[in-house]
Amino acid sequence: xxxxxxxxxxxxxxxxxxxxxxxxxxxxxxxxxxxxxxxxxxxxxxxxxxxxxxxxxxxxxxxxxxxxxxxxxxxxxxxxxxxxxxxxxxxxxxxxxxxxxxxxxxxxxxxxxxxx
Amino acid sequence: xxxxxxxxxxxxxxxxxxxxxxxxxxxxxxxxxxxxxxxxxxxxxxxxxxxxxxxxxxxxxxxxxxxxxxxxxxxxxxxxxxxxxxxxxxxxxxxxxxxxxxxxxxxxxxxxxxxxxx
Numbered sequence: 001x002x003x004x005x006x007x008x009x010x011x012x013x014x015x016x017x018x019x020x021x022x023x024x025x026x027x028x029x030x031x032x033x034x035x036x037x038x039x040x041x042x043x044x045x046x047x048x049x050x051x052x053x054x055x056x057x058x059x060x061x062x063x064x065x066x067x068x069x070x071x072x073x074x075x076x077x078x079x080x081x082x083x084x085x086x087x088x089x090x091x092x093x094x095x096x097x098x099x100x101x102x103x104x105x106x107x108x109x110x111x112x113x114x115x116x
Numbered sequence: 117x118x119x120x121x122x123x124x125x126x127x128x129x130x131x132x133x134x135x136x137x138x139x140x141x142x143x144x145x146x147x148x149x150x151x152x153x154x155x156x157x158x159x160x161x162x163x164x165x166x167x168x169x170x171x172x173x174x175x176x177x178x179x180x181x182x183x184x185x186x187x188x189x190x191x192x193x194x195x196x197x198x199x200x201x202x203x204x205x206x207x208x209x210x211x212x213x214x215x216x217x218x219x220x221x222x223x224x225x226x227x228x229x230x231x232x233x234x
Contacts, residue, residue, distance in 0.1 A: 036225075041230065042227065042228070043122075043209055043225050043226060043227035043228040044160075044209065044225045044228075090159065090160070101213055102148060102150055102211060102212070102213035103150055103162065103165065104150075104152075104160075104162070104211070105162070106152075106159045106160045106161075107159060108158070108159045109158075109159050
C-alpha cells in the first residue's frame with residue numbers, strides 16, 4: 001500500500017535561512033510526487049510535481065525538490081525563506097493508474113514557522 | 117488554467133441539519149472529482165471518488181449515507197453532510213480531474229469549505 005511520511009511535524013526557521021522539508025514515500029510503482037502548500041484557512045497550492053525525467057524539480061516561489069529513488073525521498077528545499085513562506089506543507093503521492101489519476105495520498109504535513 | 121470553484125467557503129450549521137457543498141469546474145469538464153476531509157491540524161484524507169453519472173466510491177470508514185455525493189453533470193459535484201453533528205466539523209476540499217490530459221496536468225483543487233456544526 002502506498003504511504004507518505006513527513007517526519008517533521010513542525011519546523012522553525014529564521015527569515016533568510018535555508019529550509020528543507022523531508023518526505024519519504026512508499027509506492028509499488030513509479031510514483032507521481034507533489035508538494036502542496038496551505039496557508040491558514042485556505043485551500044492547497046501546488047508548489048511542484050515530479051513524474052519522470054530530471055530528478056531535481058523546480059517549482060514556484062523559489063522552491064525545489066529532489067527525487068531520490070534509492071532513498072524513496074522527495075525533499076523540498078528553499079535557499080532563503082521569506083516570512084510569507086510560513087504555512088503548512090504537504091507532500092503527496094498521486095496514483096499512477098489511469099483510472100486513479102488525481103487521487104492523492106497526503107503526508108501528515110509540516111508546519112513551518114518563520115521567525116524574524 | 118483549470119479552475120474549480122468551491123462554495124461555500126465556510127458554513128456554520130446547527131446539529132441535526134444538512135449542509136451542501138458544491139464544487140464546480142469553471143472552464144473544463146471534470147469526469148471525476150475527489151472529496152477530501154481535513155481535521156484540525158491533520159492531513160487531508162480522501163473520502164470518496166465521484167464520477168459523473170454514476171455512484172460515488174467511498175473510502176473505507178466513510179459513511180456513504182451521511183456524506184451524500186452527487187455528480188450529475190460534467191461541471192458540478194456536490195457533497196451533502198446529512199444530519200450534521202459537531203464531530204463532522206472539518207475542512208472539506210474537492211479536486212477535479214480533467215476529462216483529458218493525464219496525470220501531468222489533469223487536476224486542480226477547490227479552495228475548501230470550513231464546516232462548523234454547533
